[in-house]
Structures are given as structure tokens and as C-alpha cells.
Amino acid sequence: MDIVKILAIAGSATLLFLVLELIRRGRLKERYSLLWLFSSVVLLILSLSRSLLEFFSKLIGIYYPPSLLFLIAFIFLLLITLHFSAVISGLSDKNKRLAQEVALLRHSLDELSRRHGSAQDGP
């Protein structure tokens, strides 16, 4: 077994373990972990099976099979960051609407308590 293979297996196994652990502790929502899970499993399978890795490398014309691992990891990272950008956009929109709602609610609360306060001045 060559060093590249050992490193690749150790790397993708660690990634998979970390992702699973974060999900288990509730630090990572399932919704956001799917891409991570999928990418670490794919990387692990390809690291374990040299023949599968060589088959796919030949298929797309990559001479040095381990560099296919880099390619796949890179593509997954792109997808994950793109997904996060979309999620953040949605969150910032919700955040804005919440802030506006807070301002509007606080204003009507002030109005209400002022009216209520002046009516109760007697006692």
C-alpha cells in the first residue's frame, strides 16, 4: 500500500467521522450536511478502491489517478460554498424582514402603551 493511498483513506475517513460527529451532536443540521456526507463517502470509496479510481481516471483521461480525488474534492467544495451562498442570501432576507418587523411592532407597542398610560393616569 503506497503512502498516497494511506493518506487519502485517512483524510476522507477523518472527514466522514467529523461530519457524522457534528450531526450526532446536533451541531450540523441534516439539511446542510447532505453534501458533506455524500462527498466524504465518495472520497472514501475512491480512496479504498484503487481499481475504481483508475477506471474513472482513464474514463476522463487523467494520467495520475490520485489527482482525481483532488478534482472531486474541489467540485464538492464549489457546490458546498455555492449552496451556502444561497442559504446566506435567504437568511439575510429573513433577517432584514425580522428587523423591519421589530421596528414596526415596537412603534405600535409604544403607541399602545402611551394611549393606555394616559387613560390610566387617574389611579
Added chain:
Amino acid sequence: MNILVIIPAYNEEKSLPGVIRDLQDHVPQADILVVNDGSKDRTETVARDLGVMVLGLPFNLGIGGAMQTGYRYAEQKGYDSAIQFDGDGQHVASEIKALCEGLQQGSADIIVGSRFLRPGEYRPSFFRMLGIWIFSTVLSAILGMRVTDTTSGFRAANRRVIEFFARNYPEDYPEVESLVLLHRAGMNIGEVPVVMRDRTGGRSSITPIRSAYYMVKVLLAVFIDLLKK
């Protein structure tokens, strides 16, 4: 006709008293609403002491988010028209009459106050002139009508536009983009000539260095708006 004047304000404690006095003198029939966009100074207290309505955002949303808060208020309270008015003193309250008259004619849903319709009264620097020319050429082509002052934040909107803006209002540099959105929503845009002052206090959010970036970003946003469904 009940009118709401919306003043988004970020760190405008110095200029706000003058702006509000100007409004109270010239448009006593209108309600005035200051939207405090998470200012770090005493903007909110100053506005309250002046006896106008104040909406306080819990943190800074930027001009688009603040303006939209005002439109949402106008929508909730059933105002017939809303005036966008800057808190820095560059807009002149006595010109609101011209905007409202334009709106009452009924041919446009939003009336933009333009600095450039009376030639020779406003002389910007060369680069500003170039930027203004590019914006107005691109926007005129998209809107199918001649618009001269695309970045003007001095505008009057009718009920239809109030309801539209309460739901859709662009965030970062909203004046130009919002015209495109309105046009795509089938609203009519009109312009009337107005006079504007130089700023009385505070700093413009647009520094010379940011101008080029601003132009590229706004044009990009406009083209993306055209692609959106």
C-alpha cells in the same frame, strides 16, 4: 389625500432638525416618519424630541432596508401617497408640492424629482456627469422613456407603488434598480424638475473612490433584474 414623508436616517442628528422644520413649514398636512437605521448617534432621540413619528431599526440595514420599512408602515396605515425624503438636507421641502401635483395628474404611479430637467442649474464634475449620462442612457433604453435623474432619492409614490415597495425594494443602491422593478411591474414613471441643495451635514454614502464600483454594481444589478422572472 393623506401623505407620509419617509426620512431614512443614519447618523443624521445634526441635519435632522433643519430637515424636519423645513417639512413642517412647507407641508403641514403631511405626516412625517423618520426611520432610524441603527444610527450610532442621537438620531432617534433628536427625531422624537421634534415630535415626529420614529421607527427604530434594531441594527443598520442600509438605505434600501430602511426605506422599505417606511413603505411597509405606509402600507399598514393606509396612506395614499408616500414621499421619499433625504435626512441630510439636500432635498427641499417646498418642492414636494411639485411632486404631489405630478402624482395627482394621475398619469404616473411614481414621480421622481430631477435635478437635470432645468438645464444649467446643476454643474457636476466631469466624472459625475459621465456616470449620470451612462445611467440615464441605459435606464432610458430599458424603460422606453427619457429619464434624466436616475439616482434621485426624492420621489413621490402612489398607493400602488407603496404596496409594491412594501414587498419588493432593492437593498444596496435602490434608486436606479427600483425604477427597473417598477417598470417591469407595469407602473408608470414620471419626472418633474426640482432644485436640490448641497448637503448640510453628515457625509454622503458615496465617496469618489466608490463611484466607479457603485456604477458597475448598479448596472450589473439592473441587468440581473432584467433576467429575473
